[in-house]
Amino acid sequence: MGLTSKKVLILAVVIAVALFIVTIWLWPRLSGRNWRTVLGRVGLLLVTQISLFAAVGLFANNSFGFYASWADLFGQEQEPGVVTTYKTGPDGTQLQTLGSERFSIRGAGRPDVAGRIDKVLIRGEQSHITSPAFVYLPPQYFQRAHAHRTFPAAVVLTGYPGTAEALYKKLHFPQTQHDLHKHGKMQPTVLVMMRPTVAPPRDTECVDVPGGPQTETFFTKDLRRDIAGHYRVGPDAKSWGVMGDSTGGYCALxxxxxxxxxxxxxxxxxxxxxxxxxATTGALFGGDKQLERENNLLWRQQHLPAPKASFLVTSSKQGEGNYRDTLKFIKGTKSPSQVASIILDSGGHNFNTWRREIPAAMEWLGGRLKV
Incomplete structure (x- = not known):
């Protein structure tokens, strides 16, 4: 049974409750002061505490999607099989489709009604990084009236470590876009959902690490090229946006x-x-202080020319640690960049807060992408 299986969670809860009952029942019998009864009490308390923590940990992981599997949890993540050859498209792009995923939209069995989520493997020719992703194709992608239409695309990133499945199972990005389009608030957009951890278990923060994983190159060049070569997606920057939470948010900006x-x-x-x-990132910049400064966004705003791009940042007055820096980022944004924000009165660094922000954020993003 997998780490995120409901059966595992239920079993952990049952074991924790059973051990609690056993502890209450046996405690009077272990009230003596000899070494056997003392060890018995210590043992009961230990296994009960461990079972309780395990149940709470599994519940938290299922709710927030920190780890996708046991191997992921213990830093030994293994993707199914070892891919050494890839299907090559007519333009030289290399992307392998592994199948389709189930998701919760009415009519999900019909792509022309609900869209489709493809699980793919992206192989970076320049970065030499291979990583899975989930590509949501909106219903219009499959409709005859839009058979020759080119769509905008958005890369949607989790935090670290995160699981890509949480983006459609917990945060409901495809479902939100589907609802927004139904109400005329967002254009159909291809979503490329994944986590920024493309060289697990290392947290590379979307940096081209000197002598290490070239993560920035993977996202800014390889991923865009492969997706645009395989799907009907615009190849230019005006057709592409990027959105993320926590670490994924830093990567996006x-x-x-x-x-x-x-x-x-x-x-x-x-x-x-x-x-x-x-410890999770290691020496991201290889001792290169200038590279480190260039990856500090507040430093960039003060010392480097502003790009022609649009930014949306979110925070909370209470509950978020990035509130002051968010205000600095807003104040420091210079033309031709444009900036907008969502500032909540309160909200923690968690899925519940992001669910409150995602509909408005997606509507904002969809209004800026062009084909």
Missing amino acids: KMTMRHPESFSSAVALSGSYKAPLD
Whole structure:
């Protein structure tokens, strides 16, 4: 049974409850002061506490999508199979479709009604990174009236470590777009949903690490090329946006600021404004202080020319640690860049807060992408 299986969660809860009952029942019998009864009490408390923490941890993981599998949890993630050859498109792009995913929209069995989510493997020719992604194709993509239509696209990123499945199972990005379009608030857009952790378990913060994973190149060049070569998506920056939460939000802002030739618009849900340097990231900049400064978004605003791009940032007056930096980012934005914000009175760094922001954020993003 998988880490995110409901059966695993139910089993963990049952075990925790059972051990609690056993502890209450056996406690009077272990009230003596000899070493056996003392060890018995310690053992009961230990296993009960572990079972309780396991149940709470599994519930939190199922709710917020931190880890997708046991291998992911223990830093030993393994994708199904080892892909060494790829289907090559007529323009040289390399992308392998692994199948379609189930999702909750009425009429989900009919792509021309609900759209379709493809699971794909993207192989970066320049970055030499291979990573899975989930591509949502809106219903119009399959409708005869739009058979020759080219669509805009948005890369949607999780935080770190995150699971890409959470983007459509928990945060409901495809479902939200479907509802917005139905009410005339968003144009049909192809969503490329994935996590920024394309070199697991390392948190690369979408940086081209000197001597390491070329993550920025993967997102700004390889991914766009492969998706546009395989699907009817506009190839130019005006057709592409990027949106993310937490680490994904930082990536969205940073990649659009550094590569306006790749992305024209960015949305950061509770995003940070510089990359952390810790055990999960390692030496991201290889000791290159200038590269480190260039990846600090507030520094870029003060010292480098502003790109021609649009940015939407979100925060909360209470509950978010990025509130002050968000205000600095808004104030520091210079023409020709444009900036907008969603500032809540309160809201934590979690899925519930982002669900409140996603509909307005997607409507904003959809209004800026052109084909």
